[in-house]
Amino acid sequence: MSEKKLPGAVRLRVAPSPTGDPHVGTAYMSMFDLAFARQRGGRFILRIEDTDRARLQADSEDQIYDTLRWLGLTWDEGPDVGGPCAPYRQSERLETYRPYVERLLAGGHAYHCWCSPERLTAMREEQQRRKQPTGYDRLCVGKTREERAALPGFSEHPVVRMRIPDDVQTSFVDLIAGRIDAPMPDDQVILKTDGFPTYHLAVVVDDHEMGITHVVRGQEWISSTPKHLLLYRWLGLTPPAFAHMPLLRDEKKAKISKRKSPWARLTWFREQGYLPEALVNFLALQGYPPILEADGSEREVFTFDEFAERFDWAKVNPAGSMFNLDKLDWLNGVWMRELDLGDFASRLLPFLAAEGILPPNPSLGELARLKLVAELIQTRIAKLTEAAPLVAPFFMGDDMIVIADDARGQLDAQSPAVLDAAIKALGDIDDHGRGVLASESDWNASTIEAALRAAVVDGLGVKARVAFGPLRTGVSGQRISPPLFESMEILGKTSTLIRLAALRSTL
Numbered sequence: 001m002s003e004k005k006l007p008g009a010v011r012l013r014v015a016p017s018p019t020g021d022p023h024v025g026t027a028y029m030s031m032f033d034l035a036f037a038r039q040r041g042g043r044f045i046l047r048i049e050d051t052d053r054a055r056l057q058a059d060s061e062d063q064i065y066d067t068l069r070w071l072g073l074t075w076d077e078g079p080d081v082g083g084p085c086a087p088y089r090q091s092e093r094l095e096t097y098r099p100y101v102e103r104l105l106a107g108g109h110a111y112h113c114w115c116s117p118e119r120l121t122a123m124r125e126e127q128q129r130r131k132q133p134t135g136y137d138r139l140c141v142g143k144t145r146e147e148r149a150a151l152p153g154f155s156e157h158p159v160v161r162m163r164i165p166d167d168v169q170t171s172f173v174d175l176i177a178g179r180i181d182a183p184m185p186d187d188q189v190i191l192k193t194d195g196f197p198t199y200h201l202a203v204v205v206d207d208h209e210m211g212i213t214h215v216v217r218g219q220e221w222i223s224s225t226p227k228h229l230l231l232y233r234w235l236g237l238t239p240p241a242f243a244h245m246p247l248l249r250d251e252k253k254a255k256i257s258k259r260k261s262p263w264a265r266l267t268w269f270r271e272q273g274y275l276p277e278a279l280v281n282f283l284a285l286q287g288y289p290p291i292l293e294a295d296g297s298e299r300e301v302f303t304f305d306e307f308a309e310r311f312d313w314a315k316v317n318p319a320g321s322m323f324n325l326d327k328l329d330w331l332n333g334v335w336m337r338e339l340d341l342g343d344f345a346s347r348l349l350p351f352l353a354a355e356g357i358l359p360p361n362p363s364l365g366e367l368a369r370l371k372l373v374a375e376l377i378q379t380r381i382a383k384l385t386e387a388a389p390l391v392a393p394f395f396m397g398d399d400m401i402v403i404a405d406d407a408r409g410q411l412d413a414q415s416p417a418v419l420d421a422a423i424k425a426l427g428d429i430d431d432h433g434r435g436v437l438a439s440e441s442d443w444n445a446s447t448i449e450a451a452l453r454a455a456v457v458d459g460l461g462v463k464a465r466v467a468f469g470p471l472r473t474g475v476s477g478q479r480i481s482p483p484l485f486e487s488m489e490i491l492g493k494t495s496t497l498i499r500l501a502a503l504r505s506t507l
């Protein structure tokens with residue numbers, strides 16, 4: 001029952017259970033933990049709460065590390081980085097909990113319960129049938145093992161339960177909501193038959209042992225807090241401050257769940273091509289107002305550091321807000337445009353590699369070309385996943401261009417003449433034999449545009465919108481592509497002419 005001096009002016013923790021794909025709430029809590037810890041020169045701790053052995057999932061812990069690191073929400077102490085309170089995985093701390101259980105038993109605040117699961121189920125069903133509050137009926141209170149064994153519904157392996165007093169204080173002060181009246185708890189199990197503590201005991205013991213000063217968790221835990229406060233009192237420990245965060249809600253105002261919404265999974269955001277900067281910004285806005293500028297205006301776009309600097313519990317909105325993915329798309333666009341080109345290109349790379357458009361480790365030439373293409377699409381996409389179809393034509397062999405049906409739909413009776421005139425005009429531009437982009441060449445977007453306008457728009461009298469559709473189709477195979485003249489510049493004269501001629505030959 002350590003009272004050692006631990007580092008950090010304040011100490012906050014996130015305590016996810018590794019029961020599957022990490023929940024977006026884990027990132028949400030971590031952000032508020034970390035913001036306050038950073039602001040106060042404190043520490044942020046990651047603890048893995050793996051006492052529910054039935055729900056464990058093998059790769060979940062690594063996914064928690066990966067996704068939080070991806071978001072830049074890094075911890076000062078945790079199972080993988082160690083720290084003064086190691087181990088940080090509850091399954092490795094079983095010995096820590098035992099003396100606390102002994103103390104509670106000795107003080108009369110806890111008792112053994114030998115009721116079999118069958119008896120407990122029957123009891124609960126009966127309570128529900130009678131419309132009574134459900135909760136343990138205290139059959140085992142005050143009984144020795146022998147006394148209890150004489151009664152029906154006995155099980156060899158007891159659990160340990162808290163003995164909740166009838167006059168329990170169920171209200172407490174919360175950093176966000178102020179005074180909260182929580183519901184009356186029943187005699188909660190604190191130690192299971194397998195020797196593992198339940199959440200209630202483990203969370204109190206670990207928050208104490210790890211010197212946690214502020215517990216930040218979702219409002220769904222409000223009903224647990226009076227039980228935890230009792231445990232602190234019985235054990236003679238100082239409780240931390242509590243901040244119960246507003247729940248993340250879906251567009252129908254329901255608490256989001258991994259079962260109902262794919263975006264309750266943290267990995268979903270990365271797969272969908274959102275930037276960590278945008279997700280962090282978005283999550284902050286779920287529970288926190290925009291930044292108020294000195295001139296009275298509000299700013300919704302902010303970095304985590306700006307958020308942490310200004311963070312104040314009093315400003316957290318206890319009602320929370322609803323998830324609006326359109327808002328996230330908008331923020332993502334804003335953050336994407338903030339990236340310098342090299343950074344933007346490198347963020348695109350995993351998505352392009354996954355589609356086989358580029359190798360995971362491209363050559364310098366491929367990277368240089370990717371940067372040029374990235375510049376064309378940076379303002380045109382909302383998510384990184386949208387890049388692949390726009391980028392693909394720049395990394396295909398000229399003979400690999402397949403004309404999409406909707407792109408072919410842009411062709412009409414004038415298209416052969418348009419293509420012929422364009423091929424002739426572009427063929428006359430001098431690229432100094434480079435075939436590819438070169439700064440001293442005349443082959444650049446403005447000469448290309450001028451040549452095409454002169455030959456097709458002026459020469460043939462075809463409207464620009466009609467004229468350039470077939471050319472776009474020819475060079476990209478797509479109806480929608482990055483700007484045409486810049487695309488031709490990047491592709492180079494040779495590829496552009498080969499592609500246009502290939503389309504022409506099919507008409």
Ligand code: GLU
Pocket residue numbers: 014015016017049203216217218221
């Ligand atoms: N293990 C709990 C969870 O998965 C932690 C709750 C708390 O922060 O106290 O959410």
